[in-house]
Amino acid sequence: MSKSDAMKIIHSGIASSKPENFIKKYVSKNLLRCGTRSFAVSDYGNIWIVAMGKAADTMTKSIAKIIPIAGGIVVIPKNYAPVIRNKKFQIVRAGHPTPDSGSVFAGKTIRAFLKNTSCKDLVVFLVSGGTSSLVCAPEGVTLEQKIKTSRILLESGASINEINAIRKHISAVKGGKILDSLCCTAISYVMSDVVNNDLGSIGSGIVFCDKTTFSDCIGIVKKYGLEKKLPKSVLSRLRLGAMGKISETPKKPKIPNQIIAQNSDCLDAMRTTAKKLGYSTLVYPKLTGDVELAAKKILKKFNAQNNTCVIFGGETTVKVRGNGKGGRNQELVLRMISQLPTKTLVASLGTDGIDGNTKNAGAIFDHPVSRNLIKQYLENNDSNSFFAKHGGLITTKPTHSNLLDIGLILKKL
Known part of the structure; x- marks a missing residue:
């Protein structure tokens, strides 16, 4: 009997994590609320979705039931069968828990998409756990070196916040960098997969900003004894950054972000x-x-x-x-x-x-x-x-x- 009770309790927890339970609290037929601001649907020519993570397709499906969506990009793990079939959404499959060529393609596709939006449009980012691996743009290192780095970090015992700090500093899109391609108004709804709900760590802060530094990354490397394990190119980039020879990640958010579930x-x-x-x-x-x-x-x-x-x-x-x-x-x-x-x-x-x-x-x-x-x-x-x-x-x-x-x-x- 106790096992039956346990499974009932567990299933209630899983059922409560579905995006449809939360999206409707922030999105209505005429209005989207994000942070302290509100955005009227009628103020924009087109509303686009850029969804990333393990809940990307379910989040997209939930919001598309409420407001008219012109289309967009949905990035999911490559072993997922997407729950949305509408052709106006481009489904991109990528690697998780380590990035792959699909992850790089996702990064390029999203940046190109953002550059082609109109100033009269609204982009709604939907971010969930897994984004750090699914959307990738190695900077100063190769994809293979980034994959090796991800695997070493995941096996090191480092926390997700520590792992993502290093990810952000060897990426051209994480830590808010992807927003450099943005041409219109945008907001972000986030399902938190980190314990402290740090927006800079969820999805490696892809549409937020980054409070960590190259020096922090060097500290993490030393803490877990990774000096002789990480690729030399990664260590070199982190050290150059700590010396101020590489620009830091963005330190201020460009768009409003709203955590909708935790x-x-x-x-x-x-x-x-x-x-x-x-x-x-x-x-x-x-x-x-x-x-x-x-x-x-x-x-x-x-x-x-x-x-x-x-x-x-x-x-x-x-x-x-x-x-x-x-x-x-x-x-x-x-x-x-x-x-x-x-x-x-x-x-x-x-x-x-x-x-x-x-x-x-x-x-x-x-x-x-x-x-x-x-x-x-x-x-x-x-x-x-x-x-x-x-x-x-x-x-x-x-x-x-x-x-x-x-x-x-x-x-x-």
Whole structure:
């Protein structure tokens, strides 16, 4: 029964992350609200969409139901089947979590599109998680060097804010640079996939600006011992920038940006569902940092009383040491199950439906196991193989959304 309850709570969190739940709060038939400003539909000749990220197609579909859209560009992961079929939207498929030639094509296509807009038009940017990889324009480095850099950063244990800081400083479009091609009025609606909702980090601040510096990037490289791992061209560019020999990223936003959805929206929905099912709830938001430490933090919040549900959300990091299959959510669950009391369940998954280098969203497990049993799986970062053997994998397929990770610990009578 507790597993059934857990899945109901989890599914309510995923359902709440759909863009259609949020777009309508900011867009009506005659008006678009963004930040402190309002934009009348009737004031513009054409309204165009430039959508980027894992929720690009669903965000586009939601807004196109409300106001007339002339057309636009929608950039999605190459393994996605788009939910929109209208020919007025150019669908661009690109690489994720590492960029590819499709990502470079997306960057070129968007810049060319923006240059061809009329001063009487309005461009609505729709930004969601995954944009950093999906839209790419390497600057001072090659695509191959940027791909290598992305992979090294993703496996280093660095936070998404730290990863995106370096991404912005080796890019010609991130950190607001893409707006150099803009010829008309524009606004941006953003679904946050970072814990602190930093607009400069979501999608590497592609239509915002950048508060980080080349010097910050050098600090990140040293923090994770990447001096001998990153391509020489990347290190050279960062060092030249830190010496003031390369122009910094834009430091002031050019257009209004509005965060329309965040992880706490999912946690609120989960809490409501858990209460309806009769559970006493505690919400632990903004879970970050190393996955091992994160597991300990959550377990400390759990009081092991019957009918208790601890709900958590955020994004942990994993230092990749082995060559197994897994993701931060599956590893989080695996690290917790050896310390669970009886009749207790733990689950964690990504709201985008993808966890790490697997086809699963996360994992759910409801009985304790010995530390010896899980030790070898953890050492090889092979959490997926454990759950494939012992059960517990959660599979949702891509959700066309992304509001970080969600999870829970549940104890039933």
